[in-house]
Amino acid sequence: MLISEETRKKLAELKDKYPTRQASIMPALHLVFDEFGYLGVEQLDEAADIIGVSRLDMNETASFYTLFPKQKVGKYLIQVCTNLSCALMGADNLVEYLEEKLGIKLGETTPDGIFTLWNVECLGSCGTAPMMQVNDEYYEDLTREKVDELIENWRKGEGS
Ligand code: FES
Known part of the structure; x- marks a missing residue:
């Protein structure tokens, strides 16, 4: 059981x-x-x-319901929308940046089990593209600086 x-x-x-x-x-x-x-x-x-x-x-x-992960994921499940509006606003660059920053590729989890990175279809927040959902929260109008700040805060929370 x-x-x-x-x-x-x-x-x-x-x-x-x-x-x-x-x-x-x-x-x-x-x-x-x-x-x-x-x-x-x-x-x-x-x-x-x-x-x-x-x-x-x-x-x-x-x-x-594709937003329910079917396998074990990191503590922070980062789901970047790569649909049309977000793509036009640089979602691909955002994914590349996150891959580089976290040292993983899409679909992977960091070795410490803290972050998992996915791309997903439209999350219905096209007006604030590019955006991502992390666990239950939306993060919108993303820039590299915002992503840096978020990742840094989450890492701090993990003591790393
Ligand atoms: S295209 Fe990204 S939220 Fe709609």
């Missing part, structure tokens, strides 16, 4: 909260994500068994 007793209890409670079992899939995904920071197949299977939906339904729903 990977899922903690506490999360298992919360998952079990979802059964009575929603009119159908299917309706409890999304809140279940959030509970699993909150515990692990990603949605692995084993965790999804366990959660499906607890809330009483098919493992297939659970996994299909999880894979539809």
